[in-house]
Amino acid sequence: MSANKSGICHICGNEGPLSYEHIPPRSMGNSRPTKSYRVADIAEKHGTLDVKRTDGVHYHQQQRGVGFETICRNCNSYLGRHYVKAYARCISELGALLQESKDDKGCTGIHLEAHNVPVLSFIKHVISNFCSTTQPGTMFDCRDFLLDCESRNLPDRYRLFMFLIPEGDSFISSGWMKILLNEGGLKTANLAFIATYPVGFYLYDTETSTAEPDPARYGCEITSMAKTAMGRRAMFLSRLALYDD
Numbered sequence: 001m002s003a004n005k006s007g008i009c010h011i012c013g014n015e016g017p018l019s020y021e022h023i024p025p026r027s028m029g030n031s032r033p034t035k036s037y038r039v040a041d042i043a044e045k046h047g048t049l050d051v052k053r054t055d056g057v058h059y060h061q062q063q064r065g066v067g068f069e070t071i072c073r074n075c076n077s078y079l080g081r082h083y084v085k086a087y088a089r090c091i092s093e094l095g096a097l098l099q100e101s102k103d104d105k106g107c108t109g110i111h112l113e114a115h116n117v118p119v120l121s122f123i124k125h126v127i128s129n130f131c132s133t134t135q136p137g138t139m140f141d142c143r144d145f146l147l148d149c150e151s152r153n154l155p156d157r158y159r160l161f162m163f164l165i166p167e168g169d170s171f172i173s174s175g176w177m178k179i180l181l182n183e184g185g186l187k188t189a190n191l192a193f194i195a196t197y198p199v200g201f202y203l204y205d206t207e208t209s210t211a212e213p214d215p216a217r218y219g220c221e222i223t224s225m226a227k228t229a230m231g232r233r234a235m236f237l238s239r240l241a242l243y244d245d
C-alpha cells in the first residue's frame with residue numbers, strides 16, 4: 001500500500017496522515033474495481049444533473065473499490081466501530097425490499113418498514129460519507145454529532161433526503177454544488193449528492209440556499225431520524241421514490 005496522503009481531516013479538523021475510507025464499506029463488497037463519477041463532470045458533458053447520464057463522462061476507476069482519503073485514522077476507526085454494521089444491515093434490507101418490488105411497475109414509491117435497523121447509526125454513517133466527499137472544512141460542525149455516537153445534535157442547517165437507485169454499479173458524488181432554480185424568480189440550492197445502488201442521498205444546506213428543498217425532487221426526507229434515540233431500531237419510510245429524472 002502506498003504511503004498515506006497527509007492533510008486536514010474533514011471531520012475532526014486535525015492535520016496528519018489520512019486513511020483510505022471505503023464508501024460504501026468494504027464489508028459490503030466494495031473492494032472490486034468500480035467507476036466513480038462526479039456530478040460536475042456529468043453536467044459538463046451533458047448539460048444535465050441527471051446522474052443516469054454517465055455515458056462518455058470522465059470517471060475514476062478505483063481498483064480497490066470506491067473510497068476517499070479525506071479523514072484521519074482515528075475518525076475512520078471510530079466510524080468503523082460504531083456505524084458501519086448498522087449501515088450495512090439497513091442497506092441489505094433495502095436492497096432486498098427493492099428486489100421484491102421491482103416487478104411492481106407503475107408504483108410511484110415504496111413504503112418501507114425496517115424493524116431491525118439502528119436508525120441513528122445509519123444516519124450518522126450517511127452524514128460521515130458527506131463529510132468525506134465534500135470540500136474540506138465545510139462540515140466541521142458535524143464533528144460532535146459524528147464523534148459522540150449518542151449525540152442527536154445534527155446541526156439545524158442540514159436537511160437529508162433519501163431515494164432508491166434501482167440498478168447500476170457505479171458510484172456518483174458531487175461535493176457541495178450550488179444550483180440555480182427558477183421558482184418565481186431565481187433561487188439557489190446548495191446541496192451535495194451521493195448515490196450508489198440501492199440508495200442515494202441529498203444533503204441540503206438551508207443556510208446557504210434561498211430555495212426551499214422540494215421533496216418531489218430530492219426524495220423522502222429523513223432529517224428527523226437524526227433525533228432518534230440510540231438503540232431505536234425501527235425505521236419507517238413512506239413514498240420512497242425511485243430515482244427518475
Ligand SMILES: [Zn+2]
Pocket residue numbers: 009010011012013014071072073074075076
Ligand atoms: Zn479526524
